[in-house]
Amino acid sequence: MKNGFVYDPLHGIDGQKMDVAVKNGKIVESVDEHKVTTIDASRMIVMPGGVDIHTHIAGAEVNSGRLLRPEDHYKDIERKTSITRSGVGRSIPSTFTTGYRYSRMGYTTIMNPSMPPLEARHTHEELNDTPMLDKATYPLLGDWWFVLEYIAQNNIKECARHVAWLMKSTKGYAIKIVNPGGLEAWGFGHNVKNLDDQVPHFCTTPREIIRGLCKTNKLLNLPHTIHLHTNNLGKPGNYQTTLETMKCVENLAADNKPVIHITHCQFSAFKGDDWGTLQPGSEEIASYVNTHSHVTMDMGQIIFTDTTTMTADGPFQYDLYGLTGNKWINHDVETETSAGIVPFRYRRKSYVHAVQWSIGLELALLIKDPWKIFMTTDHPNAGPFTFYPKIIGWLLSKKAREATMRRINPRARSQSLLPSIGRELSFYEIAVVTRAGQAKALGLKNKGHLGLGADADIAIFDINPEKTDPSRKYKTVRKAFRKAAYTIKDGEIVSKNGEILKHVDGATMWLDVKVNEPARITDDIKKRFKEYWTVEYENYPVTEEYLKKSNPLPVEAKV
Numbered sequence: 001m002k003n004g005f006v007y008d009p010l011h012g013i014d015g016q017k018m019d020v021a022v023k024n025g026k027i028v029e030s031v032d033e034h035k036v037t038t039i040d041a042s043r044m045i046v047m048p049g050g051v052d053i054h055t056h057i058a059g060a061e062v063n064s065g066r067l068l069r070p071e072d073h074y075k076d077i078e079r080k081t082s083i084t085r086s087g088v089g090r091s092i093p094s095t096f097t098t099g100y101r102y103s104r105m106g107y108t109t110i111m112n113p114s115m116p117p118l119e120a121r122h123t124h125e126e127l128n129d130t131p132m133l134d135k136a137t138y139p140l141l142g143d144w145w146f147v148l149e150y151i152a153q154n155n156i157k158e159c160a161r162h163v164a165w166l167m168k169s170t171k172g173y174a175i176k177i178v179n180p181g182g183l184e185a186w187g188f189g190h191n192v193k194n195l196d197d198q199v200p201h202f203c204t205t206p207r208e209i210i211r212g213l214c215k216t217n218k219l220l221n222l223p224h225t226i227h228l229h230t231n232n233l234g235k236p237g238n239y240q241t242t243l244e245t246m247k248c249v250e251n252l253a254a255d256n257k258p259v260i261h262i263t264h265c266q267f268s269a270f271k272g273d274d275w276g277t278l279q280p281g282s283e284e285i286a287s288y289v290n291t292h293s294h295v296t297m298d299m300g301q302i303i304f305t306d307t308t309t310m311t312a313d314g315p316f317q318y319d320l321y322g323l324t325g326n327k328w329i330n331h332d333v334e335t336e337t338s339a340g341i342v343p344f345r346y347r348r349k350s351y352v353h354a355v356q357w358s359i360g361l362e363l364a365l366l367i368k369d370p371w372k373i374f375m376t377t378d379h380p381n382a383g384p385f386t387f388y389p390k391i392i393g394w395l396l397s398k399k400a401r402e403a404t405m406r407r408i409n410p411r412a413r414s415q416s417l418l419p420s421i422g423r424e425l426s427f428y429e430i431a432v433v434t435r436a437g438q439a440k441a442l443g444l445k446n447k448g449h450l451g452l453g454a455d456a457d458i459a460i461f462d463i464n465p466e467k468t469d470p471s472r473k474y475k476t477v478r479k480a481f482r483k484a485a486y487t488i489k490d491g492e493i494v495s496k497n498g499e500i501l502k503h504v505d506g507a508t509m510w511l512d513v514k515v516n517e518p519a520r521i522t523d524d525i526k527k528r529f530k531e532y533w534t535v536e537y538e539n540y541p542v543t544e545e546y547l548k549k550s551n552p553l554p555v556e557a558k559v
């Protein structure tokens with residue numbers, strides 16, 4: 001790639017004109033120019049391939065969503081070409097379509113954040129079928145019975161060994177926690193309301209679960225922090241819970257390193273006593289994050305469109321069903337976690353939805369350090385990932401925000417902090433929030449940057465930053481981010497100007513956690529697998545052969 005404007009924030013490169021050379025799927029110092037394919041990238045932006053830290057694209061929950069919503073399919077058809085397969089789906093696209101659409105936007109790596117351990121096999125089957133991308137998935141552990149028991153006994157070492165076993169067994173990448181304690185309570189039709197509520201039958205609390213798994217994460221040396229969907233998500237007044245959650249692991253942080261990732265924070269930044277008095281809690285959250293270094297988060301930005309909400313937070317989805325009266329699914333396999341799916345439309349004229357829209361952007365703009373908050377829609381919860389270019393427009397341009405603001409609910413507009421925020425992200429900062437920051441937070445050493453030896457996953461966008469002022473020309477910029485001029489995966493051009501040129505599978509990354517002492521598996525534990533679940537202990541693990549293209553990442557644990 002010759003003469004592109006390169007944005008590589010992990011190396012501090014901010015739009016300098018440079019060449020990038022690639023050989024055997026890696027970034028190299030130089031290549032023999034007579035024997036290579038050259039891309040003239042002058043007048044274009046070159047970035048590392050996009051990385052999505054949180055997107056629901058695979059597994060039983062997503063697939064149930066597909067079943068629930070035929071109307072989502074026939075609205076949107078992906079035609080077959082000589083290279084690609086056909087597909088359907090707008091907010092819950094089929095697997096192949098998902099891969100193609102990410103690739104067209106210059107993305108090369110995604111993280112699927114919500115995998116009940118028993119559904120690991122299904123999740124990997126779908127990830128195997130999702131081309132063009134490297135991927136990984138997070139097992140849900142915040143309500144896993146053995147974890148709750150070890151935490152109640154304060155036996156963090158054994159908890160860590162057990163999690164290591166489970167991470168390997170499910171071929172997972174990070175510890176996912178959803179409404180800690182709440183999912184277990186939901187098995188009895190209840191929920192937990194604050195960090196110190198008792199989890200029924202387990203003698204523990206959400207606070208202890210979060211802290212216990214945070215310590216577990218550190219003992220295991222996992223590359224990413226715990227990945228947390230807070231208690232009380234989606235409820236007015238929940239910004240307090242979010243602040244408390246961040247505070248509760250404050251003293252576990254060391255060396256200014258993050259120990260917790262709060263996912264789709266928009267849904268957890270509500271002030272007010274009820275929907276009528278809802279207000280943004282973004283200022284309070286941003287001011288906490290600005291003065292602490294142990295937290296990262298992602299936006300969960302609302303898009304005004306029709307979408308499908310889905311989360312392991314069963315009690316929340318039940319409430320959402322109550323609010324909307326829409327059809328819904330309460331999905332659960334053998335009470336390991338819980339899950340709900342509800343179709344949803346975010347409306348500009350709705351006071352609540354417009355406040356939510358504002359909160360996501362306020363968080364992204366008020367949090368000063370872009371390495372702390374990343375761009376997501378919690379696909380498909382706040383909107384389909386295909387709307388990312390629209391969010392990039394809002395982040396880059398106050399004018400773009402004002403254009404949307406003019407059309408939203410007037411009372412929400414008067415509550416919004418956005419008119420007082422002049423900040424506009426630069427292309428460099430966009431590269432942080434869409435790739436470099438996410439890769440760093442995930443501990444992905446070879447991704448999110450263009451240094452020597454990095455994976456040659458690259459996106460080139462047809463924007464000349466010397467000629468284009470994104471603040472004014474946000475529509476032009478949006479268009480360029482919608483269809484990357486080139487997407488390069490492992491050194492090969494896989495898509496060009498929105499057309500898929502080559503099918504590649506992409507690898508599934510998982511953590512091969514090496515512990516000094518294996519998890520203690522007693523006859524009692526085995527007996528409980530037999531009694532409580534239809535899959536016995538021995539049959540639980542997903543073997544490596546099950547993955548189409550396996551990329552185990554070794555981790556040396558401290559237990």
Ligand SMILES: [Zn+2]
Nearest residue numbers: 054056113378
């Ligand atoms: Zn999510």
